[in-house]
Amino acid sequence: MDIKRSTLTLTIALILGLSVSACSEQTAQSTNNTSQAADKSELPVPPDALEKEFIVESPVADRVDTYYWLRDDERKAPQVLAYLEAENDYYDAYRADYQALTETLTDEIIGRIKQDDASVPYTKGDYQYYTRYEEGSEYPIHARKPVAGGEEQVLLDVNELAAEHDYFNAANLSISPNQNLLAYMVDTTGRRQYELWVKDLTTGEMKAQGLTGLSSSIAWAADNNTLFVIENDPQTLLSKRVLKHQLDAPADQATLVYEENDESFYMWLSNSKDDAFIKVQMSSTVADELRILDATTPDAELQVFAPRERGVQYSAEHFDGRWIVRTDWNAPNFKLMQVADDAIGSRDNWQPLVETSDEVFIESFEAFDNYLAINERSDGLRRIRVLPWQDFSQQRYIESDEVPYVTYFERNVEQDTDVLRYSYSSLKTPTTVFAYNMKTGEREVLKQTEVLGGFDPSDYRTKRVWATADDGTQIPVSLLMRSDFEHDGTTPLYQYAYGSYGSSSDPYFRSTVLSLVDRGFVYAIAHIRGGQEMGRDWYEQGKLLNKKNSFTDFIDVTEHLVKEGYAHPDKVFAMGGSAGGLLMGAVANMAPDLYRGMVAHVPFVDVVTTMLDESIPLTTNEFDEWGNPKEKAFYDYMLSYSPYDNVAAQDYPALMVTTGLHDSQVQYFEPAKWVAKLRDLKTDDNPLVFSINMEAGHGGSSGRFSRLEEIAEEYAFILDLLNN
Known part of the structure; x- marks a missing residue:
């Protein structure tokens, strides 16, 4: 019997309260079977957890749960860890x-993966941003190049950051408005509780900001010094408090901007696509509320876009002096509405844009200077519809060559363009990124995921x-x-x-x-x-x-x-x-x-x-x-x-x-x-x-x-x- 199986048997014995001598006898009887490890009949006895009576109380009825003792919120109890290790050892055997x-x-x-692959670059400001992998690397390298031409600048090499960690996730990389700073969140446990870091892209200096227990969302104010983040409740891990943090001030001076007291709501924050606003989205299963803040006035109070109401979901994106709203208000499959900047605060001011349909579910949208693009579902398939602002009756669909398939928006950062980026995929067609000219209907393949082997x-x-x-x-x-x-x-x-x-x-x-x-x-x-x-x-x-x-x-x-x-x-x-x-x-x-x-x-x-x-x-x-x-x-x-x-x-x-x-x-x-x-x-x-x-x-x-x-x-x- 090999050492791992011997250890497993001893561990199980401790869990069951068996004597070590009985365990040793089983070990001795199995010693001569090492050469037949491939025979599953020679597997050790599976772990058999103790049963301990525990009453789960409830206003309706109490129940007995004899394995409740396996819950250890600290994840340190020796008996619990021994049981889990025993299960792992049994699986190994x-x-x-x-x-x-x-x-x-x-x-x-x-072997099917092109290991030294890169994403399709997108342009924002003076740079083209992309993510790439190197041969044999576990983690991505985030980088950019000047639009005008020049050398690559590595924003973050996650392989270097992850080297000393068993688990590492760098999430939600966010560039400052002047493109000189990179804010990002780090999780080293897999529990989705993040720490805020900022990198100075002019000097290369990386610095933890002293803010931990956060969600991964980040939003920048226009001053390039103010960051908004969300602090989670340490017990429930629910997103609870929006904090405003100044990069030139200590973490303990971060100020509370908003606290969510309804524990049926999640929170998320981001910048609007045009960077004009900071958005705080509150969402439950059946209701939403959006609060916004002009990015140039970070010390002002959040403004309610429309008060929450049970049974009404909505989200909004800023575009050309107005907001476009996706909502299920009297529209189970969602519709699009719009409201002027100076008319937010009440749903009564929302104006119809694209009506709802019993056959079509509106999933998302992208707004451009001349066109509105909608990602929608029909007959269980996800397709894209393009509508000219001047005349919605001239709408057209991006066609597919096979069924089933899926099309969805890629990252469309620029609004002053007639080119929509989207991805197409099917169960047999690798993800293909297209540039679709919404004016002419022509499309260009920017990249298809290469499958080797x-x-x-x-x-x-x-x-x-x-x-x-x-x-x-x-x-x-x-x-x-x-x-x-x-x-x-x-x-x-x-x-x-x-x-x-x-x-x-x-x-x-x-x-x-x-x-x-x-x-x-x-x-x-x-x-x-x-x-x-x-x-x-x-x-x-x-x-x-x-x-x-x-x-x-x-x-x-x-x-x-x-x-x-x-x-x-x-x-x-x-x-x-x-x-x-x-x-x-x-x-x-x-x-x-x-x-x-x-x-x-x-x-x-x-x-x-x-x-x-x-x-x-x-x-x-x-x-x-x-x-x-x-x-x-x-x-x-x-x-x-x-x-x-x-x-x-x-x-x-x-x-x-x-x-x-x-x-x-x-x-x-x-x-x-x-x-x-x-x-x-x-x-x-x-x-x-x-x-x-x-x-x-x-x-x-x-x-x-x-x-x-x-x-x-x-x-x-x-x-x-x-x-x-």
Whole structure:
């Protein structure tokens, strides 16, 4: 028995309270099996967490949670860390026999990437800004060149900054109006709690500003000395206070500009696109409020753009002496309105610009001197419409060559231009950045992501199909398969979905998934209710007391694809993360027999307990997404689907579960408790592995290659199941 497995067995013994002598006896009995490490029958006993009775109190009903002790907010409790390390050790032991496959996949996935790549530069002021990678580097280099010509200036080499950290994220780089200073946020834990840094681009000096526990948003005043940032609540991590910080003053002299007291609202701040205003956006699930400040008067008070009202969402961008407003005010699929600078303060002053439609959902817009561009959804697809200001009836659509596809705006900094930058992608077409002349309709390819390793798009085909849900609703599904796919029901399937928060799962190109498709898989994105692919009502049908529609839609899509010959019934695999991990947990409870294996990344699985605890980040913001369990109707409904609460003594698919110890979005103890309960109750012998990144948070590893290695591990888990 190797040292790692011996350590694992000892660790498990300590968790269970077993004697070390009993553990040593097991170690001795296993010593002669070292040469057969590739045989999973030789795996050590999986971790078996202690059960300790704990009462989760609630105004509706109290519940017993025997694994609640796995919650450690400080992430320092020896018993908890020992359990997590034991799970990691067990996962290491489990995957040992397919390590060669993992390494092959890692090389393959990384091998498709052009490592010394760069983004398309955009012009702002006197410079062209871009991001590039160097061969073998984990992190980007942010740089610029003078428009008039000259040498590159490196703004930030994140590789150098990250060298001494296990996790490093430099977020929201923001250039001062005079383009001499760079403000940016740094997170070294993955918990999305940032520290403000500023670099003097004339001297190269970098300096921490002494402000920590911040969100990542930044806004500059016109004086090049005043920065606005948002301080988070240290307990809930909610964005709470807007601070004004002078670069020539100590951090403790930063002044409070605004404090948000409604804990159902998030805050974000930014400069308007023309840099004329500082914008503070407050948003909940069902309401918005914008406050603005002239960037030339940083000491003035924020002005309310329009008072918040439950059921009214809006955002606005400044353009040509007026504001263009995107809102759902009497328009579930959103509309565009406008208001003059001197008429803000009330919605009564807003004037119609682009009306709402039952068939078209307005996602975003870009305003130019001569044109208005709208990114919208129709029939579940994301397209771009261009309207001349002089005559909206002369509108035109940017056409696509395939279905399914997605088009979306690139960074359009300049407003005094007829050229719109946008990206086009499909499941088989790498992201292509276009410059589209809105006057002539001509378009130019600025860059297409290069895919190495012999990639040829003609080797693949995509398809949009529709699955019928139990209630008759038609669910769109995007498919990717090899061009030689045989429609005979023998193929393995990898099905993905998210289905929450109105977040749409668009059919972008993902070079990583080619490693499955090239091995015969059909890759499917199920556009289930709870997303917003089919408009606002699609979201409403998958939230609150309609949440189960998301789960049954996913199941119905699986059954449809199997029935229609896109997949073999014994070769179906599924994946989801975060709220998509909730989806995996619920589906695993409801229809375990449909899936050979499932992957649940950072899964939100302990719905009721989390939503009862307002000290946990995100809880109060999300009562309008999931419901408030202090009300009986929501409590009962959430309890009826919460994956952790509905684990049963039944067979489950093989499961791979991941988390990050420092996750601020879904706390690590949710999947930890879920895995522990599954180990205790499930009646099958299918694998259950739990991988905990002890250095990262919700987004996983921070380096680009380490993230790809994690995807290779996921695919190796699936392929090993398929081959055994």
